[in-house]
Amino acid sequence: EAGVTQFPSHSVIEKGQTVTLRCDPISGHDNLYWYRRVMGKEIKFLLHFVKESKQDESGMPNNRFLAERTGGTYSTLKVQPAELEDSGVYFCASSHITSDQTQYFGPGTRLLVL
Amino acid sequence: GQQLNQSPQSMFIQEGEDVSMNCTSSSIFNTWLWYKQDPGEGPVLLIALYKAGELTSNGRLTAQFGITRKDSFLNISASIPSDVGIYFCAGFSGAGSYQLTFGKGTKLSVIP
Numbered sequence: 001e002a003g004v005t006q007f008p009s010h011s012v013i014e015k016g017q018t019v020t021l022r023c024d025p026i027s028g029h030d031n032l033y034w035y036r037r038v039m040g041k042e043i044k045f046l047l048h049f050v051k052e053s054k055q056d057e058s059g060m061p062n063n064r065f066l067a068e069r070t071g072g073t074y075s076t077l078k079v080q081p082a083e084l085e086d087s088g089v090y091f092c093a094s095s096h097i098t099s100d101q102t103q104y105f106g107p108g109t110r111l112l113v114l
Numbered sequence: 115g116q117q118l119n120q121s122p123q124s125m126f127i128q129e130g131e132d133v134s135m136n137c138t139s140s141s142i143f144n145t146w147l148w149y150k151q152d153p154g155e156g157p158v159l160l161i162a163l164y165k166a167g168e169l170t171s172n173g174r175l176t177a178q179f180g181i182t183r184k185d186s187f188l189n190i191s192a193s194i195p196s197d198v199g200i201y202f203c204a205g206f207s208g209a210g211s212y213q214l215t216f217g218k219g220t221k222l223s224v225i226p
Contacts, residue, residue, distance in 0.1 A: 004156070031212065042118070043157070043202065043216040056213060091156050101145065101206060103214060105156030 002026065004106035006092050012112045018080040021109045023092030025074070029104075030097040032075050034067060037108075038088040049075060050097070082113045116141055116207050120217030127193055128225050135220040136187040137203035145206040146179050146186040147214070152199045160201075161188070193224050 005024045013019050025032045034046040046065070047057040051072035060067070064083070069075040079086055089110050093103040120137045127133055137146070145164055149157035161172050163179035163186060170177055176189045186205075190197055203217040 009154075033212070033214075035214070035216075040218075042218045043204075043214075045213045045215070048212050059213070093156075095212075101212065102159055102162065103212075105149075105158070107154065107156045 004092055004094050004104055006090075006106040006109050008109060009107065010110045010112075012114065013082055014114050015084055016081045018078065019082055019111060021077045021079075021090050021092075021111070023075045023077070023106060025092070025094030026104055028096065029094035030072070031095040031103075032069060033093040033095075033103060034075070034077055035091040035093065035105075036088050037091070038085070041088075043091065046077075079111075082111075084113050087111055087113045116143075116205075116215040118143075118203055118205065118215055118217040120203050120220060122220055123218070124221040124223070126223045126225060129193060129195060131193055133190040133193055133197070133222060134187060135201060135203075136185060137205075137217045138185040139205070140184070141207060142183045143205035143207050143215075144183065146177070147204045148175075148177050148186070148188045149202045149204060150199050151202065151219070157202055157204075190222075193222075195224050195226055198222055198224050 007022045032049040037043040045059040048055045049069045066078045089108040091108045092106045095103045118137045148160045151157045161177040166183045168179040174191045200219045202219045204214045
């Protein structure tokens with residue numbers, strides 16, 4: 001069974017540009033989560049999808065971040081326009097709808113905003 | 115918001131030694147999880163704890179869910195070089211919550 005995959009693995013952009021991160025969850029997992037780890041800080045929750053619906057987006061930092069999950073399969077996280085403080089590692093995780101809440105993480109996208 | 119205080123921040127140990135790290139919180143968590151992150155990878159679940167007082171082992175790893183539900187520890191016995199990585203504690207605080215709260219991590223280095 002394939003794990004959670006994320007693309008790209010690394011992204012370097014300039015302040016003001018737009019970046020779109022993609023996450024493909026484990027097949028059959030209805031729950032999809034985005035987390036972020038900024039340098040020196042803990043991994044922080046951004047939002048949670050159940051299928052195509054946003055269940056909890058309380059961790060989204062501001063309206064420069066837009067997450068979508070059309071069709072309830074893969075998800076994208078767009079940052080527009082990117083700021084220096086957006087640099088960090090963005091993790092995606094997924095879990096089964098009836099599981100014991102175990103969240104399986106992808107390898108992350110390392111974003112650097114210059 | 116919820117916070118988990120994880121210590122130590124980093125550790126250098128000799129191969130074969132035992133390791134202990136812990137997490138504390140000012141608020142109650144109803145599930146405690148321990149993850150390990152290897153370089154270039156995402157966190158991988160090592161142990162999950164669901165009941166206060168629960169002691170669970172996974173090979174050389176042992177973790178406990180504190181009685182007060184505000185702390186947890188992870189022990190690694192007889193460390194080996196592949197134990198190197200960052201260990202994170204994490205937890206779910208509310209009933210039905212899917213939002214994981216993480217500690218800042220313990221970076222473990224093992225000297226052969």
